[in-house]
Amino acid sequence: MSTILEVKDLKKYFKVPNGSLHAVDGVSFQIEQGKTLGVVGESGCGKSTLGRVILHLIDNTSGQILYNGEDITRVSRSQLSQLRKEMQIIFQDPFSSLNPRMTVYQTIAEPMQIAGGYSKTQIQQRVEEMMDTVGLAARFVNAYPHELDGGRRQRIGIARALVLNPKFIVCDEPVSALDVSIQAQVLNLMLDIQEQLGLTYIFITHDLSVVKYISNDIMVMYLGQMVEKAPSEDLFAAQLHPYTKALISAVPIPDIDHKQERILLKGELSSPINPKPGCRFAARCPYAKEVCAKEEPEVREIQPSHFVRCHFVEEIMQ
Numbered sequence: 001m002s003t004i005l006e007v008k009d010l011k012k013y014f015k016v017p018n019g020s021l022h023a024v025d026g027v028s029f030q031i032e033q034g035k036t037l038g039v040v041g042e043s044g045c046g047k048s049t050l051g052r053v054i055l056h057l058i059d060n061t062s063g064q065i066l067y068n069g070e071d072i073t074r075v076s077r078s079q080l081s082q083l084r085k086e087m088q089i090i091f092q093d094p095f096s097s098l099n100p101r102m103t104v105y106q107t108i109a110e111p112m113q114i115a116g117g118y119s120k121t122q123i124q125q126r127v128e129e130m131m132d133t134v135g136l137a138a139r140f141v142n143a144y145p146h147e148l149d150g151g152r153r154q155r156i157g158i159a160r161a162l163v164l165n166p167k168f169i170v171c172d173e174p175v176s177a178l179d180v181s182i183q184a185q186v187l188n189l190m191l192d193i194q195e196q197l198g199l200t201y202i203f204i205t206h207d208l209s210v211v212k213y214i215s216n217d218i219m220v221m222y223l224g225q226m227v228e229k230a231p232s233e234d235l236f237a238a239q240l241h242p243y244t245k246a247l248i249s250a251v252p253i254p255d256i257d258h259k260q261e262r263i264l265l266k267g268e269l270s271s272p273i274n275p276k277p278g279c280r281f282a283a284r285c286p287y288a289k290e291v292c293a294k295e296e297p298e299v300r301e302i303q304p305s306h307f308v309r310c311h312f313v314e315e316i317m318q
């Protein structure tokens with residue numbers, strides 16, 4: 001299995017009136033081709049910014065984004081437009097991300113028209129093929145987004161993302177705006193398409209039940225930083241970072257014999273603007289000690305493929 005994406009010490013800071021907002025702050029990870037990395041965390045943790053920076057939709061402040069070994073922050077414009085075909089995004093809300101004045105056909109065809117080099121017949125065939133792949137009936141080809149339900153609208157978003165035959169897709173909360181019954185259909189569709197086409201996903205969500213279902217590995221983010229990353233099964237079996245423990249304790253377990261105590265976090269969320277030195281989670285962490293407010297913990301591999309950012313993880317594990 002080969003590494004399709006490697007991110008090294010990626011940072012994205014935004015200038016704000018009173019300083020610098022550290023939206024993504026020193027994130028590093030790798031993804032193998034054909035796998036899914038789930039990225040989870042509360043709103044404002046930087047996960048959506050991370051997705052956009054990786055696709056180079058917004059510039060990074062520093063760090064490297066190596067796609068098949070090539071740093072996409074340093075490629076020429078023509079190389080980048082070629083890479084854009086391979087790297088796509090599916091947005092959260094299919095209603096606001098689709099142009100209400102464009103039909104299903106126009107929406108799916110548009111990336112091919114922008115990329116250029118395709119005949120009208122090729123575009124027509126590809127749109128039909130994509131509608132079939134995502135399970136959209138041919139009768140909807142001239143429909144507008146408002147004439148379709150949420151599930152069908154998201155299928156258009158997926159078809160549009162797939163039309164240029166990408167290899168890597170950032171899925172930014174792709175099912176959060178959908179009813180629970182439709183979420184499962186769309187997730188299954190995404191898994192089927194991944195298997196058929198060998199796609200690699202970064203799946204961004206705040207919903208841990210969804211991420212468990214779809215991901216090989218899970219990365220937990222807190223205030224712009226990765227605090228834990230592990231294979232999905234390992235993370236759900238044993239969380240090592242105090243923040244992940246609290247997040248997973250809030251996921252309902254469908255088993256009446258298994259009671260899980262919910263960990264309620266006390267203390268204030270620190271600000272990502274001009275962050276203070278030390279661990280970003282210190283103000284809410286039940287295990288915090290003096291050093292936590294002074295020294296930022298490094299990410300360490302505590303068990304094979306299980307990475308944690310915490311000074312005292314070994315103590316917490318006991």
Ligand code: SF4
Pocket residue numbers: 242243279280281282283285286287288289292297309310311312313
């Ligand atoms: Fe808690 Fe300290 Fe670990 Fe941060 S470094 S998670 S404050 S114990």
